Structure formats: structure tokens, C-alpha cells
Amino acid sequence: MTDSKTPLLDELEKGPWPSFVKEIKQAAEKKPAAADLLNQLELSYKDRIGHWKHGGIVGVKGYGSGVIGRYSDRPDLFPNVQAFHTMRVNHPTGWFYKTDALRKLCDIWDKHGSGLTNLHGSTGDAILLGTTTEHLQPCFDDLSEAGFDLGGSGSALRTPSACVGPARCEWACIDSLDICYQATMTLQDQIHRPMFPYKFKIKVSACANDCVSAIARSDLAIMGTWKGRIQVDPAEVRAYADAGLDIRGEVCDLCPTKCMEWSEADRTLVIHDGDCNRCMHCLNVMPKALRPGKERGASILVGGKAPIVQGSLLSWVIVPFMKLEPPYTELFDLIARIQDWWDENGRSRERLGELINRLGMRHFLKAVGLPAVPQMVKHPRTNPYVFFWPEEIDKKEVK
């Protein structure tokens, strides 16, 4: 028999992986709030029900987001987590920290909060778990002094996030870090002053490998890509073949558009670039032999979301190729038109993708001033219908 107060949670310390229970126990040695968090969680496991009340306070002075109110529904048993608010801190773009910045962040949280963090939440922010209402403003003041700001929460633009991009990745077709940083700075009011029907997420992936899951997780995805021919180094292609790579089986046959041919006889790879959808499978398999084309830019996609309220959606293309260079005027103008249409037409708690599904893509395209292009077709050859606007029909011909 164990005399532990948390026998159910103790099970989660077993096994080879790091355990959040172990981390909370360590924090509990210094912080009573962490101890009560642990005990309340044990009660939740025992009762099979959450013991948090959520909602209420939203932030610090001048802000309408960045703080998520959390309260225990058993403050009689766990007084140290009566208020246990979460603070979302806008992460550095690409999640690059200097060690002294991380130390500052942790020191501030040791001073004002439970000492528990979640680096990083799915929004991207640095999540600081558990503080009291009285500590919110002083904590924010200290964070500001250290160069940090709160991120987005509620019906606001959530903190934009980006992959590491050109800082560390050879595949980067756009400067995802700069685009994300500029979006964050340009759209500050939308992050801190919620006025949208619901949340809106912007994510930037510098290539189609999509390391920040922009397609699945963002209302507006900016995806690095290229125009023109994939750059091929024939000698390196042959070197892969000599090293035993089955180019036909592992590259050509797995190409989703079957745009590649491998000739075993003359050991050459032929790419029909016109059929390529730039999925990057071949580039990932043969990185020394194949490179993205020279003309780089981004595809813009909209409508992705996780399954809250309605089901999950993947984004779809609305701009196949946009040249993205500072100050990104074309991009920000497009974002403004998209958000304005959604803000005007969206129901409360309706995401952009759901609104497009409800009203139709042609209404969306007309409102934001984009032409319909073949790359927008989600399922080729499944919809034989062509729709016209009434004004497009020549009345004389119809007659």
C-alpha cells in the first residue's frame, strides 16, 4: 500500500517519458498553488470530472485578451488555486529565445505565479499557468519591462506564429519570421482588443512541409512555395541511385501528381513541372539533388480550423502564388478584406472556414476581389457545375 496522497497521478510518473506529474511535484515543494493543483487534479481523476470554473477576467489595463480566468470549484479544499489564471505571452517569432530571456521569463513567473509553464501552447504563445488576480497587473508590468507582451485570446486575432524558416531551414521559400513579426506588429489592435465574431489565426510556413501545421490549424495560412522548374542536379540524382535509393519506387511512384519519370537505362530523372503541385515529397527524399524553383513566394490558404463548435477543416488555396516582400502591402490588404467580410457576415462563434462553407466560395471570392482559379478546386472532376452571377449573363443570349 502507498501512503501517497495522489495514487492515481503517481501512475503517470511510471514509464520512460517525462511526466507532468513529476514536474508539478517539484514545483509543489516551493509553491502551495502547485501542491493544490496536484491535489485538485487527483480529485478530478477520482471524480472523473474537471474541477475548474473558467471565464471572467480577460487581461490587464488596456487589454482585452492574454489572460484566461480560471477558478477552482472546490476552493474549500484547495484554497491556493481558488484563482489560478493563465497568462499567454506572445512568443518570439520562430520560438527563438536567448537563455537570458528565458531566465527572465521564468524568474518573473516564479515571482508572480505558480512557476509552472507550458512552452508552448498550440496557439504558439508561452503559457504561464496559474496566478492570482492581484498578481496579473504586476506580472504584466514585469513582463513588459523584460520586453515581452501578452498574446491573443478570446474573440481576437490570436498570436501569429511561424516556422523557423530561413533562420535554420534550407527549404524556406519565404522569410516566415519577418512576415510573422510584421503581422504581429501591424495587427496589434486586433490581438489585444477582441472585436471579431470568434478567434482568427494566422500561421506562416516557409514551405509546403508546413512545420507549424498552418493548413490544419489556421484561418489564414501563408505557405512558402515557388514558381517554375524544380532545380535538379543530375549528378546528385545519380549519386542517390548509386547509394541504393529506389528512385522509381520511393520518389516517382509516391509523387501525388505522377509528374516524374526515372529512366534506369540512362539514369536520368525527368520532371514535368507543369503537373507538379509542389508537395515537396521528392525534395525531402533527395535533398542534395533537388531544390525548390528559383522564383519564390507564397500560396495563401484560408479556412482551416480544429474541431471546436463544428468539425475540423483543412485550408484551401485562394491565392496560388503571391510574391511576398516587405512591407507585404498586398498580403495585409488581402487580410483586411477577408477579416472585414468575415466580421460583417460571420455569426457569433463562426470561424472563417465555416462561413465560407455556409455562404459559398463564390460569395467569398467576390467580396474579397479574387478571381476563381483552377488551384481552388478541392476535388477535381467531382463538381460539373458552373455558376454565373446574374450580371454575367448576356440577357440577349438568354432570351
Added chain:
Amino acid sequence: MSAEIKERVLAYFREKSKGDKKMFYIKDVVKGLPDVDRHAVQAAVKELLDEEVLKYWSSGSTTYLMLAENFPKDA
């Protein structure tokens, strides 16, 4: 910013808050003033938030607006 629009926004909150419901989506407020431009309503709401006449209330995923006097004391 038109003082008249702010007054009308405030009147909307006071009228609608007489019942049990105290929290409203921004879209409710816009719908409540159909003859006023949506952006003007939002600007008026922001000013009232700055003046702390209105307050945000958030569940974490969704944000509501309410009169400051109705904001829960324990939140």
C-alpha cells in the same frame, strides 16, 4: 467619434441588461443598432471599454461585453 453613437451603445446595454442576460457578443450590439455603421459601433464600444463603462468577459475562447457594474465581483 460621435457622442450620440456612444450614448446609443450604452442605452443598448442598459436596456438589454434589464433581464437575466448580462453579457453580449459584439455582433449583438451591432445588430441592435442597424442604422449605424458596424465600424462606428465597434469604435464606440472600444471607447466605452477605455472609459471602463463596459468590460470584456472572456471564457478564454470567446469574448463577451458587459456593463462594468454587472461584472462579477469574484472574477
